[in-house]
Amino acid sequence: MLSLHDAIRPTTFLRSSKLCDYLGLDLTIATETFQHTGSFKFRAAYNLALNVPNDAILTASSGNFGQALAYACKLLGKECTVVMPVTSAQVKINAVRGYGATVDLVDTKVVGRNERVAQLAETMPDAYLASAYDDQHVIDGNSTLGDELSQKDFDVILVPVGGGGLISGTITGLCRNGNTAKVYGAEPLLGNDAARSLKAGKIIANETEPMTIADGARTISLGNLNWPIIQNGVADIIEVSDENIAEAVRLYFSLANLKSEPTGALTLGAILSRPEMFTAKKVCLIVSGGNVDARIYREILNSVS
């Protein structure tokens, strides 16, 4: 049984002179697209599966956390059940099943996802019910990325924000190593609850799941555990239009040979939205994951010449 440190793949740092020249900025990419299961979520999922005493773990996820938890449970010999909407892409369902997890398909028109999880939890009283972001094991797992970044000398670090698990973990890791880089969140404009929360000084929720292209950030609100860490630790939250997210995916493809999912490209999208903020600074862009359907990726690439 591997420790968390030994189980994760260290993040992959990339430099693209084309991208830096194009934007006139000093950019380093820290990409989690090659992390196990293709996103940073494996850091959280492995830490959670390693540390909870339960032999079975239950979660609701149509995306990266489901895959990551399924794979972590496979490595650790635990049972994993992932509740997914029947409308999930078949490749995502197959990926979770491929890692050996049980997929519980729920028709969200008939029964809500959380309701279905509650039903299942009753039939599995010994299972641990895992949130993808609002859990201390998740924050601690993601803090390993902060540890890695604290070994570098960045002025600014940009982090994608959905439920807040990655950015709260990153801040935690940086702080405990005494690293003083400024941390900015990058959030879809269409689901800008974190930016509104920061202004209001309390958690503000989106009214419905925001239909941004950044599907990993379609969250209703920040988690309760994540919020105070974010409130105290971020310099600001930058709101990014879907147009700039898509353009960032294209720039990664064309100038850095990097396949990013839209959520992963939020941070470069933030640079496109507010380039003047980052002049003459050593900037690190966290790319949170690379799992994007070919159909969506082709559509995004359509406007590359």
Place this chain on the structure above:
Amino acid sequence: MLSLHDAIRPTTFLRSSKLCDYLGLDLTIATETFQHTGSFKFRAAYNLALNVPNDAILTASSGNFGQALAYACKLLGKECTVVMPVTSAQVKINAVRGYGATVDLVDTKVVGRNERVAQLAETMPDAYLASAYDDQHVIDGNSTLGDELSQKDFDVILVPVGGGGLISGTITGLCRNGNTAKVYGAEPLLGNDAARSLKAGKIIANETEPMTIADGARTISLGNLNWPIIQNGVADIIEVSDENIAEAVRLYFSLANLKSEPTGALTLGAILSRPEMFTAKKVCLIVSGGNVDARIYREILNSVS
């Protein structure tokens, strides 16, 4: 002025459990897609520009070597001229110019590329005329990848083959470190001159430039300096259909989050062509580069579900 060792980016090793599970094989990817200028060619180009005494360097390239040489010359303060067909993709012309080189556009219907290079060489008597593969500086530069691979414990290493610069360099690096991994070349079936040369025991040329999707391997023949190293050093050359090259590009996208150019995917294509050869072996796949036009990439992805 950086040494070759300090100038290059070490290759990026990737493992994808999805890819390994899908093929039932133990595969490690050594990708040069994040090398400076997006392909292994920077190793060769920097070593050449560093070691020739000339202040000006001239080459013919519509692809990765032109970009790599342009950037190497920029770093080393040398003049660089790249002869490119007028039909080259504008993004490639712009990339070479973006690195500060002079682009000489030639209409190959009117004057051949080699003829144009000869004309230019007469007007630039002090320039070094650089081959993209048939040059000892190129082989020595590429041998650094062999050095890196020799630190690992692979049973088999697969290398894309066009003019033979990468594979002869890789073999050179492995041999001088006493590494005994078997080296296989992976070559487009549509331009299988290396496979035919190996059988014949002498260099056999393609009659015309082969129109394979692997545009980095559209070479007429192996280089004279590369040939004896290949003949003595390879276990075999595997011929790969364009269908398997395209499928390999798709598998990298879907299962490994890796953007590969078709030429880079030759080695995974070779696995698809001859999977039985690699069972129960520790296999390393060299991905030579990632520079592929969005239009071509979209077309290749079209058949991904």
